[in-house]
Amino acid sequence: MTNIKGAFTELPVINIQDLSTDNLAKRQAVAAAIGQASKEVGFFYVTGHGIPSELIAGIRTAAKNFFALPMQEKMNYYIGQSKSHKGYVPEGEEIYGSGKPDLKEAFDIGFQAADDHPFVVAKTPLIGSNDWPELPEFKSKVLDYYQAVFALGHRLFDAFALALGLPEGYFKSMVTCPPAKLRLIHYPFDATAEDKPGIGAHTDYECFTLLLADQSGLEVLNEDGVWIDAPPFKGVDGEEAFVINIGDMLEVLSAGTFIATAHRVRKVPQERYSFPLFFACDYHTLIRPLPHFLKADEADQYKALSIGEHMWSQALQTYRYLREKVANGELQLPERARTTNTFGHLKQQAKQTTTVNS
Numbered sequence: 001m002t003n004i005k006g007a008f009t010e011l012p013v014i015n016i017q018d019l020s021t022d023n024l025a026k027r028q029a030v031a032a033a034i035g036q037a038s039k040e041v042g043f044f045y046v047t048g049h050g051i052p053s054e055l056i057a058g059i060r061t062a063a064k065n066f067f068a069l070p071m072q073e074k075m076n077y078y079i080g081q082s083k084s085h086k087g088y089v090p091e092g093e094e095i096y097g098s099g100k101p102d103l104k105e106a107f108d109i110g111f112q113a114a115d116d117h118p119f120v121v122a123k124t125p126l127i128g129s130n131d132w133p134e135l136p137e138f139k140s141k142v143l144d145y146y147q148a149v150f151a152l153g154h155r156l157f158d159a160f161a162l163a164l165g166l167p168e169g170y171f172k173s174m175v176t177c178p179p180a181k182l183r184l185i186h187y188p189f190d191a192t193a194e195d196k197p198g199i200g201a202h203t204d205y206e207c208f209t210l211l212l213a214d215q216s217g218l219e220v221l222n223e224d225g226v227w228i229d230a231p232p233f234k235g236v237d238g239e240e241a242f243v244i245n246i247g248d249m250l251e252v253l254s255a256g257t258f259i260a261t262a263h264r265v266r267k268v269p270q271e272r273y274s275f276p277l278f279f280a281c282d283y284h285t286l287i288r289p290l291p292h293f294l295k296a297d298e299a300d301q302y303k304a305l306s307i308g309e310h311m312w313s314q315a316l317q318t319y320r321y322l323r324e325k326v327a328n329g330e331l332q333l334p335e336r337a338r339t340t341n342t343f344g345h346l347k348q349q350a351k352q353t354t355t356v357n358s
Contacts, residue, residue, distance in 0.1 A: 011041065011230050014044050019155050031163045038246050042246045042261030045241040059145040060214070062142050062184070063107070063273055071090070077107070085110075092320070093319055093320050095323070103267075105186050109142060109181070109184075111177060111180050112129070112130065113129065114129075117177055126283065153210055153277065157175065158171075164292075166290075177283075178282050179308055179311055180280045181280075185275070187268075187273075204245065207281060210243075210244055211242060212275045213274040215270050215271075215272040227264070245263065246258045247278070249287055255289035255290075283306060283309075284306050285308075286306055287310060309334040
């Protein structure tokens with residue numbers, strides 16, 4: 001891959017098949033390509049990932065079957081009834097910084113935490129069991145996909161470690177019971193939709209995202225300020241590629257070595273299904289550079305905020321049912337919460353005055 005920083009016109013494509021070999025040199029070569037893409041673009045496609053096509057077909061079938069249900073049945077699994085912020089998200093439930101409801105519906109699942117896990121016992125936000133719809137094979141199809149893509153996330157985290165000059169497995173202890181969310185997202189057909197931004201420009205909160213979508217709509221902002229299309233991509237053998245993008249947390253953990261690049265989803269008329277898995281570290285992992293990257297004069301530029309606190313505070317400010325609970329005093333924002341429009345490098349955000357309680 002040539003140096004394309006600031007002028008990329010398409011996303012790099014990286015075959016990661018050699019990450020599964022016993023040959024360290026081959027794994028390092030893939031990691032080097034991933035590292036370059038992460039430094040210069042913040043987005044890339046991966047092929048050779050080994051996710052079976054039947055698992056991809058399975059989650060698509062599960063999503064279509066669920067979203068085809070009558071609204072009354074879907075609302076039986078409303079996220080506002082969940083103990084751990086999982087379940088059905090109806091159209092208009094999510095409200096971002098613009099104050100306008102987001103016109104899509106979703107079903108969210110998370111890491112399968114046992115009821116006796118210490119995080120669950122401690123009532124840690126975002127951690128707990130999933131509430132599964134009573135649809136034939138829904139749970140098995142979605143959970144099989146989640147587990148396969150989550151395992152792919154671990155492989156990629158090892159590659160990110162190599163790319164940063166760290167040993168493979170460095171991040172493994174940070175990902176034991178994380179608030180890593182998989183979203184089944186449905187954008188309904190809308191013949192009247194204007195081709196304009198739907199979900200506005202943002203970066204993802206977590207370490208990185210593994211995305212599979214069946215239609216165009218995703219756009220990535222290059223350093224010349226140009227929006228670049230990132231349509232679905234297939235390898236030479238017909239394998240569907242995943243889009244991988246760096247999130248805020250990995251940017252900060254690497255002290256800006258890897259970049260979280262702004263992206264958005266356009267409003268398009270065609271029906272669209274999207275399956276992002278947001279790969280995060282455990283709830284109490286602090287958002288600050290790893291010791292290898294933190295300079296002595298930068299220590300005070302990073303607020304002591306945990307990954308989970310950041311994710312929970314964003315949810316409290318985004319989901320209608322949680323916003324209402326904050327408004328009536330049932331829930332409180334974490335003391336160090338940041339507002340929803342503070343995307344990007346958290347070192348810079350640490351200098352901002354938080355006014356989320358107003």
